[in-house]
Amino acid sequence: MNKIIQKIKNKEAVLGVIGLGYVGLPLAVEKAKAGYKTIGFDVQEEKVNKVNRGENYIGDVVNEDLSEIVKSGLLTATTEISQVAGADCVCICVPTPLDRHQQPDISYVKASAESILPYMHKGILIVLESTTYPGTTEELLRPILESTGMKCGEDFYLAFSPERVDPGNLIYKTKNTPKVVGGVTAKCTEVAAALYEAILEAPIKQVSSPAIAEMEKILENTYRNVNIGLINELAMLCEKMDxxxxxxxxxxxxxxxxxxxxxxxxGLGGHCIPLDPYYLSWKAREYGFHTSMIESSMMINDRMPAYCVERIMKLLNKSAKALNGARILALGVAYKQDIEDYRESPAIRVIDELEKLGAKVKYFDSFVPEYEESGIVKKSELVLTTSLIQEADVVVITTAHTTVDYEYVQKQARVIFDTKNAMKDVKMRDNIELL
Structure with a gap:
């Protein structure tokens, strides 16, 4: 243990990151910026090639930072997992989506662990950062890694440290967001904490087990899911009460x-808040426990896109128009303001519901020029023109991008349905209806 900690302190350790997406690439960049030789692994050759050219594709990474550390040789990317053999510490940052039955799909985590088996060596630190259900690190990863004959806590070190990436956050980035670390043994925790203390400028909170750290991450996002469910339900009630x-x-x-x-x-968007409660509800069933409050909030939040469509139908009815054939302009498809990320975006669900009922939908989002849904690529209008706004029967604000001139939109639009209160500062409100 002292050997790996000393290598970390002396910046002699080689660090690896498996998965170069929204979590992995910013983490790899911070490791390299801290002065460590860092290797990024990804199965997508396009991402690997972009990194090696110093081309950024993640909003929270500074282009110049990536270019500089690649030129200096501190960061390289590869599809060859065999290079794990030369790494002292490896963080797994792969997706953990839900399958079509709304159950956790941890196949990427499992595949990552199995892929590094032939290249495991004594003293290596493995940290899982992918959000998952409590128990994954010890119940899934540990047996896989110990199948090499090496013992966790003695021959290698294993921990869970949940990612806390908030795309578009102007204050908290990977570098300065506090980190939670839970190792399988006390030694594992100490080694993992030493790694993050060396690369981050944030407090490191050590907990007694990976399960604590895994549950902590689920708590963070379930807390938000439940409270957003509460406020969405109250919003529906308040609309009835005027x-x-x-x-x-x-x-x-x-x-x-x-x-x-x-x-x-x-609705809810992004990779974490809409999905994480499902991990917990799924795991809870193993113990015969029904997470009734959590599941209720999930049902409310899942209903919101359809509820928004109902409200749009009512707005059209006031003008004696049907939704079938109506021209709708959606402003924003990203899941939150001022970012290009549209994973699990409720805006896309609203558009999909509208089109299923026969509406003719166009969208404008300067951050998301195009997106793919059910195999179909949809493209944003290039410019938010006067004619584009005026020809719409209803303009729906589905993402509150601050780059839109909402006063201009208000002046040109027939009717506006503002689901995000993006027009709160607009004085003339005769044609604005709030969610």
Whole structure:
């Protein structure tokens, strides 16, 4: 153990990152920026080639940082997993999606662990960062890695440290976001903590086991899922009562304690918040436990795209128009403002629901020029023109990008359905309806 910790402290350790996506690439960049020779692994040759050319494809990575560390030789990328043999510490940052039955798909994690088996060596540190259900590190990864004959905590070190990536966050990035680390043994925790202490400028919270760290990550996002479910349900109730939920929230925020503001919207997006509660609900069934509150919030949030379509239908009815054949302009398909990420975006679900009912939908998003849904590629309108806005029967704001001139949109639009309160500062509101 002392040998690997000393190599980390002396910046002699070679660091590896498996998976060069939204989590893995920023982590690899920070490792290299901290002065460590870093190897990024990915099965997608296109990503590997881009990294090796110094071409960035992740919004939270600074282009100049990537270019500089690649030129210096501190960061290289490869599809050859055999290079793990030369790494002292390897972080696994691969996707953990849900399958079509809404159950955790940990095949990428399993495949990553199995792929490094032939190249395991004594003293190596393996850290899983991919969000998953409590128990994955010890129940899945440990047996796979120990099949080499090496013993965890003695011959190699294994830990879980949940990623905390918030795309588009202007304050907290990989570098300065506090880290939670839980190792299989106390030695594993110590080694993993030493790694993150060396590359991050943030506190490292050590916990007693990987399961604690895994559950902690699920808690973070389930907490948000449940509270957003609550506010979405209240938004639906307030609409019936003719009460402005957004003003209600602003009033509640005046209390200096005991309240944290959450906001309604067309649903939940991103890789974590819509998915993580499913991991917990799935695992809970193993213990005969039914996560009723969590599942209720998930049902409410899943319903929101369809609810938004219902509200659009009502707006059209006021003008004696049918949804079938109506021209709809959706502003934004990214799952949150000012980013290019559209994973699990509720905006796309709203568009899909509208089109299923016969609406003719166009969208504008300067951050997402195109996206693919069910094998079909859809492209953004190139410019938010006057004619584009005026010809729409309803303009739906599905992502609150700050790059849109909302006063201009208000002046040109017939009717606007604002699901994000993006037009809160617009004074003229006769044609605006809020979620």
């Amino acid at each position: 009460i402005n939920i957004w003003e209600v929230i602003e009033a509640a925020k005046s209390k200096p304690y005991g309240f944290q503001a959450f906001y309604p919207g067309p």
